Amino acid sequence: AQTVTQSQPEMSVQEAETVTLSCTYDTSESDYYLFWYKQPPSRQMILVIRQEAYKQQNATENRFSVNFQKAAKSFSLKISDSQLGDAAMYFCACRRGSNYKLTFGKGTLLTVNP
């Protein structure tokens, strides 16, 4: 079984600043994938970024980047130049390579202050 832990129920950041959301996971698999999803107040789940465990290079998508520490089983999300539209619930998720099932963390609610 795999577990995903997000230890920060809530975080806040000033507009234009940088914030890091933490995620740790536990899996016995060597082939797995990690995801960050954003859920704004509209409830729509939006994929922010994904990381293949076999890749050493950290994934980046514009202002979003991850710090993937495989040995520590850590997968944090860094948001640079935070914008008001980044305010949302963020979920970390993990999937085994050949498996359908996404295992989600409990989420981190991010507030962006103007």
Place this chain on the structure above:
Amino acid sequence: NAGVTQTPKFRVLKTGQSMTLLCAQDMNHEYMYWYRQDPGMGLRLIHYSVGEGTTAKGEVPDGYNVSRLKKQNFLLGLESAAPSQTSVYFCASSPFGGGRSEAFFGQGTRLTVV
């Protein structure tokens, strides 16, 4: 392109009533999923389907039934609603089940059982 559409968006049920949630996707995806989201719990998988005519149990299947008679539709049924089923329900689809495959989500259905 509509993506994943859930019907209805909101519903209030009395204990013991039944209802069906409809999920429709227009991306020709093989895999479809039903999740429930509860405060502080993240998303948990109820049932899933790996193709037309197939269904399987997820993490929290009790009290729910599903059907996938057509590839594009995945129905979630509650035969006798209970207050514990008050939740936000999400449908998702993906082109295949594993790997880096992105799951596309509907906008959710907020169900209240009184």
